[in-house]
Amino acid sequence: MVKKIMNEPQNIVDEMLEGFVFAHPELQWFREHRVVSLKEKKKGKVGVMSVGGSGHEPAHAGYIGKGMLDAAVAGNLFASPSPDQMLKAIEDIDTGAGVLVVLKNYSGDLMNFSIAKELAEAQGISVESVVVKDDVAVPDSTYSTGRRGIAGTVFVHKIAGARAAEGADLTQVKRSAQKAADNVRSMGMSMSACILPGLDKPGFSLGEDEIEIGMGIHGEPGIQKSGVKTADELAEILLEKIMEDLDYRSCEAALMINGLGGTPLMELYVLAASVKKLLVQKEICACRVYVGNYMTSLEMAGCSLSMLKLDDELKRLLQAPCASPAMTLQ
Amino acid sequence: MFHLYKEDYLRYLAKAAGVIRGNKEYITELDSATGDGDHWLNLTIGFEKLLEKSKEWESVTYQELFQNIAMTMMSAMGGSSGVLYGSAYLKTAGLLENRESIDQGLLGEILQGWAEAIRSRGNAELGYKTMLDAVYPAASAYAKGLEEGKDSGECLRQMARAAREGAESTRDMEAVKGRASYREDKSVGFLDPGAVTMAMQLECLADFILEEDKASAAKDSKQI
Numbered sequence: 001m002v003k004k005i006m007n008e009p010q011n012i013v014d015e016m017l018e019g020f021v022f023a024h025p026e027l028q029w030f031r032e033h034r035v036v037s038l039k040e041k042k043k044g045k046v047g048v049m050s051v052g053g054s055g056h057e058p059a060h061a062g063y064i065g066k067g068m069l070d071a072a073v074a075g076n077l078f079a080s081p082s083p084d085q086m087l088k089a090i091e092d093i094d095t096g097a098g099v100l101v102v103l104k105n106y107s108g109d110l111m112n113f114s115i116a117k118e119l120a121e122a123q124g125i126s127v128e129s130v131v132v133k134d135d136v137a138v139p140d141s142t143y144s145t146g147r148r149g150i151a152g153t154v155f156v157h158k159i160a161g162a163r164a165a166e167g168a169d170l171t172q173v174k175r176s177a178q179k180a181a182d183n184v185r186s187m188g189m190s191m192s193a194c195i196l197p198g199l200d201k202p203g204f205s206l207g208e209d210e211i212e213i214g215m216g217i218h219g220e221p222g223i224q225k226s227g228v229k230t231a232d233e234l235a236e237i238l239l240e241k242i243m244e245d246l247d248y249r250s251c252e253a254a255l256m257i258n259g260l261g262g263t264p265l266m267e268l269y270v271l272a273a274s275v276k277k278l279l280v281q282k283e284i285c286a287c288r289v290y291v292g293n294y295m296t297s298l299e300m301a302g303c304s305l306s307m308l309k310l311d312d313e314l315k316r317l318l319q320a321p322c323a324s325p326a327m328t329l330q
Numbered sequence: 331m332f333h334l335y336k337e338d339y340l341r342y343l344a345k346a347a348g349v350i351r352g353n354k355e356y357i358t359e360l361d362s363a364t365g366d367g368d369h370w371l372n373l374t375i376g377f378e379k380l381l382e383k384s385k386e387w388e389s390v391t392y393q394e395l396f397q398n399i400a401m402t403m404m405s406a407m408g409g410s411s412g413v414l415y416g417s418a419y420l421k422t423a424g425l426l427e428n429r430e431s432i433d434q435g436l437l438g439e440i441l442q443g444w445a446e447a448i449r450s451r452g453n454a455e456l457g458y459k460t461m462l463d464a465v466y467p468a469a470s471a472y473a474k475g476l477e478e479g480k481d482s483g484e485c486l487r488q489m490a491r492a493a494r495e496g497a498e499s500t501r502d503m504e505a506v507k508g509r510a511s512y513r514e515d516k517s518v519g520f521l522d523p524g525a526v527t528m529a530m531q532l533e534c535l536a537d538f539i540l541e542e543d544k545a546s547a548a549k550d551s552k553q554i
Contacts, residue, residue, distance in 0.1 A: 010375065053368075053409070076375060078368045079409030082416075084401070107508045108410035111451060115413065137512075144506045196368055199358055203367030218366030220509050 002195050009198035013054045013074055020061055024325050027064055033088035034081065036061040037071035046164040046173045047071070047093030050102040050157055051086055051109060053078040055196070056217060058326035059295045063154065065324030068161035069102075077196050078218045080108035086116035090125055098126030098170035100177060102156050104149025105133040128170055130177040132156050134186040134306065136245045137214030137223050150217050151258040151295040152184035152306040155318070158327065162317035180314060185246050187238040188304030190215040190222065192262060194297050213237060217260070217297045217304075231267070235274035238305040248284045248309055254318050255279075255289045256306040261296035263303055268292065271303060288318060294326065332482050332543045333431035336392045340384050342538045343399075346531045347377035353530065357523055364510040364517040369411065373527055376407035376415070392430065396423035410508060411524060414448050414461065421447035434482045437539075441469035441489065452507065459503035459510060459517065461524035468493035468532050483540060490536035497521065497529035 006012050017036060021029045029036045037049075049071040050060040060072035070093040075081035090099045099120070103109050110131065117127045133140070134152030141147075160177035168176070190212045193202030203219045206212055211229065214222035229237065242248075257272045259265070272291050279286055287310055295304075310318065322329050334342075350357070354370050361369040379402050387398055396419045404416030422443035425436060432440065445466040454460045471492035475485035504516035508524075511517070 010378075075408040076368070076372050078366045079372050079407070079412075082405045082408045082412055084405050085408070107452070108408070108413065111410060111413045112404075112408065144511045145508055148512065196371060198371050199367065203358075203362035216366075216509075216512060218368075218509070219362075220366055221364070221513050223514055 002197075002200060004195075004197055006197055012197045013076060016054065016057070017061070017074060020325075027061070030088055030092070033085045034074040035071055035085060035089040035092060036064060036074070037089065037092050038064055038066070038069075041070070041093065041095055043095045044097050044167075045095060046097045046168065046170050047090070047095065047099040048102070048157070048160045048164050048173065049073065049089050049093060049099060050153070051075070051081050051089075051113065052104060053080060053218075055194075055298050056295050058293070059154070062326030063157045063161075063324045065322060065328075067165045067320055067322030067329070068324040068327065069157055077198075080106065080112045083112050083115035083119060086113060087119045090116065090120045090127060091123070094120075094125045098128065100160055100164070100170060100173050101127065101129045102153065102160060102177065103129050103131045104153055105131050105145070105147055106149070107145055126170055128174045130156060130160070130174060130181050132181045132184070134181070134184045135214075135216065136185050136187050136241050137216070148216050148220075150186045150188060150306075151256055151304045152186040152308065154256065154290075154294045154327070155184050155254060155306065155308045156180045158322065159314060159317045161322060162320040165320065176313065176317060179311075180308060180317075183246070183309040183314065184306060185242045186304050186306040187241045188215055188217070188222075188258075188260070188302060189213045189234060189238065190219070190260060190297075190300055190302035192301040193219055194261065194300040196298070211302075214241075215302065217295060219297060219300065231270045231274040232277070235271055235278055235305075239275060239278050242305065242307055243282070246309060248282070248307060250283045252285045252287045252310045252315060254308040254310060255286045256294060256304075257289075257291045258295055258304045258306060259293040260300040260302040260304070261293060262299040262301035265292065268303060271305075275305065287315060290327075331434055332539050333433055334437070334539060334542075335431045336395055338538075338542060339392075339395065339432070340387070342535055343377070343380055343384065345538055346534045347381055349530050349534050350374060350377055350527060357527060360521055360523040360526060364505070364513060364520045365523065366509055368409070369523045369527065372407045372409050372411060376403045376412060379403075379406035392426040392432075393423050393428075396420075396426055410452070411461075414452055417447040417451040418444040418465075434485065435476065438469075438473050438476050438485075441465070441472050445469040454507050457503055458506040459500045459522045459525070460507055461522070461528040463500050463503070463522065464493045464496040464525040464528040464532065467496035468529075483543065486536040486540055490533040493529040493532035497525040500525045
């Protein structure tokens with residue numbers, strides 16, 4: 001018997017959104033399309049939205065708010081929303097200045113978006129997109145699907161939202177968001193599996209004393225199974241893999257220690273302390289540090305580390321005020 | 331020769347839904363090995379929605395039926411499967427313009443259309459370890475049967491066999507697209523769940539027509 005707080009598993013996404021909007025009355029939702037959006041629209045501002053499967057809460061609707069996203073579209077569990085859902089959100093948030101859609105690099109998300117973009121453009125709405133592929137566990141590749149988009153996406157939401165709030169046009173918002181996507185890297189690890197509501201068992205299993213390095217946010221297999229590590233060892237493994245890919249030495253960076261849903265904050269803070277020691281050694285200045293559950297994988301235990309390398313522009317946008325259910329900055 | 335009318339197609343869909351529903355453990359296990367384990371869940375959501383909505387589709391044309399199937403699968407399932415099945419049905423809806431039934435020749439065109447739509451929307455090629463590796467050989471085998479003047483039963487059996495063998499052949503392939511490509515071993519040694527469920531549907535379609543065909547043949551002989 002799988003124990004979950006739910007009614008019928010097939011209604012779980014709709015009921016989650018119902019509760020979400022109940023808790024955040026500044027937001028509205030279009031039930032039929034599973035679109036959540038900010039009630040208040042600012043005429044002439046570029047709309048920024050994110051799309052993705054459910055099961056990653058607070059992503060994606062949790063990032064809707066001033067200075068962040070204008071809308072989010074929820075798919076089924078771990079599956080991309082459909083073109084008509086995305087189109088509904090695009091129509092809702094376009095105020096004439098066009099819409100930027102933040103995508104994570106998954107085949108389904110990209111295919112569904114390509115149709116939504118065609119449909120929106122047929123209506124005369126300008127639509128641009130940025131594809132986040134921050135997970136260094138997967139080799140970058142133009143031939144295959146390539147890298148996944150994971151928690152680093154939250155930084156792209158923040159940067160794109162802040163740039164749009166400054167009154168930038170669609171090209172400028174896209175450029176800043178792309179810069180954020182180009183400069184963010186993430187690496188995760190998992191300690192236990194999650195069970196999709198409606199299924200009876202987890203999609204994979206880890207031994208009592210086993211962890212998996214580089215696992216994705218849907219429980220896709222990682223790069224290596226290993227024995228249990230200390231927080232210091234984990235910090236070193238995750239950071240090393242990130243630093244192999246992008247050199248952050250003597251730079252300023254924003255840091256995110258993200259929980260996958262089943263790991264207590266206490267442990268995430270311990271990991272943050274371990275990462276801090278390494279940053280000092282590598283002369284990386286952590287300009288802002290986020291610790292918490294920002295992009296989860298149901299009840300999976302584990303974490304990811306994301307780092308955004310900052311220049312003056314990204315730093316300004318990162319520190320601009322925002323107010324969303326899952327991230328607020330005064 | 332067979333005639334698959336609109337009502338028959340709806341009954342085929344109900345049968346296919348049953349096949350998918352009954353393979354929960356098997357499909358989920360395949361998808362968990364190389365992906366995220368949601369394939370069965372989402373495919374089932376799509377088929378259940380089709381069955382629910384099909385009650386409202388009694389008065390639509392065959393072409394509209396395919397369009398409705400496309401939009402319903404795309405909307406209800408989302409993900410890669412939703413958009414790929416949606417594209418397949420949408421592309422082939424036009425073939426049904428002013429047609430009351432699908433006959434032996436038209437089914438060949440539809441199968442080719444499905445394969446082509448999935449290939450172009452998914453930006454995939456044969457051998458990428460996707461559902462294309464089931465539908466493409468199935469369409470080709472059926473077309474070959476037609477070309478060689480085989481009867482409809484033989485064409486259908488060849489099609490079903492090619493679909494099954496195609497799905498089976500994904501075991502040795504390296505994944506290029508989708509989540510299975512994330513594994514360091516590119517999921518070699520595992521079947522592609524999308525190819526397997528595609529083959530299940532194609533086999534189900536062939537079986538359905540063969541059974542119906544026999545049924546109508548029996549009816550005819552009785553009349554004689």
